Amino acid sequence: MSNLVEELKVLIIDVLNLEDVTPEDIQAEEPLFGEGLGLDSIDALELGLALQKKYNISIDAENENTKTHFASVNNLAKFVAESQNA
Amino acid sequence: MQWQQVFGYRDDDALLCIAADGSRINFKTFKRDLACACTRLQALDIRDPRAVAALYCSDSYAFCVWFFAALARNFKLVIPANNKRSTVNALGDVQVWLGEWPQAAAGQAVHLQFRPADSSAISAEPPERFTGELQLFTSGSSGEPQRIDKTLVQLLAELAAQQRQWGEQIGDARVLATVSHQHIYGLLFKLLWPLHSGRAFVSRTYVDVAALLRDAEQFTPAIWVASPAQLSRRNLSWPWASGQSLAAIFSSGGPLAAEDAAAIAELSGHWPTEIYGSTETGGIAWRSQRDGNVQWTPLSGVALRLSDTNLLQVRSPWIAGEFASQDRARIQGERFELQGRADQIAKIEEKRISLTQVERLLQDNPCIHQARVLVLPKGARRTRDLLGAVVVPTDSGRAQLQNRGKSALVRDLRQWLAPDLEGVALPRSWRFVSAMPVNQQGKSPRELLMQQFDSNLDTDGRDTPQAMLPQVTASRLLDGDDASVQRARVSLRIPGDLPCLPGHFADAPVVPGVVQIDWAVHFARQLLQVPGEFSGMENIKFKQLLVPQEQAELELAFDRDKQRLSYRFFWQADEFSSGRVSFRHD
Known part of the structure; x- marks a missing residue:
């Protein structure tokens, strides 16, 4: 799981062009959107696309759970791990 | 404007909206909800005949009810792009806050949330006419939104032109949208057009294109009111085959890249119909990029000419006077080609961003002596357009850079801007310099x-x-x-x-x-x-x-x-x- 967390941090930085951010800067528990890392709605679209492509998982953005999955890197890692095992 | 001039539904049973919970709302239910909302507004102790009401709802149906209730009450109805703090501050004197607003916004004023009509409202009659005026904002995500006065008559005049152009193609299609009704394009295409022509809309605003495509098949015939932000971000695994059931895809907010138009056409079977317009002008022209076309065709009733500096000047039945746009163009016969903007307003993901506003906000921060903000275009280094900031720090900013590092300072600065700006207006790339680079002219x-x-x-x-x-x-x-x-x-x-x-x-x-x-x-x-x-x-x-x-x-x-x-x-x-x-x- 901790590998996946690190992998996701790198993915977020690469996909979203966060040039001044290193993986250590991203707290696994902090909010990705709004405060915390401060990502925007376009980032959400980009990130959703990248996750679907890289892990071959489907994300239903209309589902209320999706908000929870995208809340932090930790949640995202749990979601990716569960989706892959499913 | 009289009631019967606004709504195009044949009878009370006509479907008006598919609500967020999936329930179906017919014209009769809408009339009852509207009557109930009108009663609540009438009951307010507001004597000023031109009182200002501000409206923000994430749900399109709730928005719709408040929209007409406020116009029936003769309020001046202000519709901002968002409910951010800077918007609340910029709105100034508002007597009635309708919909979702931060608690602090209301202060001493009235704050009303939508609720469906209860049984006591059954006897209430919907209003006969709508007299209020409205004010929209340019699609700014900066705290410097420009107010644009509109009347319902103007909005419906444009929709008559859109209906003449597309009515036959879309028939009684249901409207599914990935854009917000708080902007003119969504307000017109997602809400007022279906209401005016007696069609139904899906209340929620889709985030996920896959869900929209699935629903499009379920609600067929349907149209998709989209923008380049979604059309340019595609996943091949989405159920594009369901897109075949769409009657049309509309896109507005900015020009769609040729490769995006072609990709959507291949995936969904529809060349997107692009609408060129602005908050100031409403719709101006349309195009489809089929066969490599780049030219725009004016909507019927629109008259265009170029200024001395080749800027497009627009007249139409839904604009007061002539509007001088900041878009450079070349007119060829009946049609024209757009050639970029002439002003300092940047557009990122369909949102107009005032670079000077972002600069001013940054310069208010004690760490910053001077700031310049610019658009860094999509390219080899960037997967999207984004903002860059060149910053000359103050002594305390310099100390922060040395002690805490760039990443920590950048994070602070982004959080400093966040309450006033939408996400896309927050600079993503930062350069700290000891002096602003200048050329020989200074x-x-x-x-x-x-x-x-x-x-x-x-x-x-x-x-x-x-x-x-x-x-x-x-x-x-x-x-x-x-x-x-x-x-x-x-x-x-x-x-x-x-x-x-x-x-x-x-x-x-x-x-x-x-x-x-x-x-x-x-x-x-x-x-x-x-x-x-x-x-x-x-x-x-x-x-x-x-x-x-x-x-x-x-x-x-x-x-x-x-x-x-x-x-x-x-x-x-x-x-x-x-x-x-x-x-x-x-």
């Missing part, structure tokens, strides 16, 4: 600032740390007499706290020679985009010691043919050092 044009982001030094970690650099009081590019030699001059002062000063001589702090050479290379890379690896130096001379608090000029000349940099540190008649550095490419 200006900082975009191209010069751009070099801060697209020079080689920002990606490979070769750059000199900020703490090791002198304080720059001015820097400029000089005109060369020889095209292959580029020149620049940097005015600098040696700070007393430079970490490299002690240690060289026991009692006399000086700038070591190797640091001077590094500065020459640093500023050459920054100002002249010198590429390649350092490969050698020659003719290095140290004539006088460079000491703290001293002023100096650094002159740089880079010979592109020889890949050789000449530098000279001097002040008036005194020369501190000079030399040549060569570079190689692997």
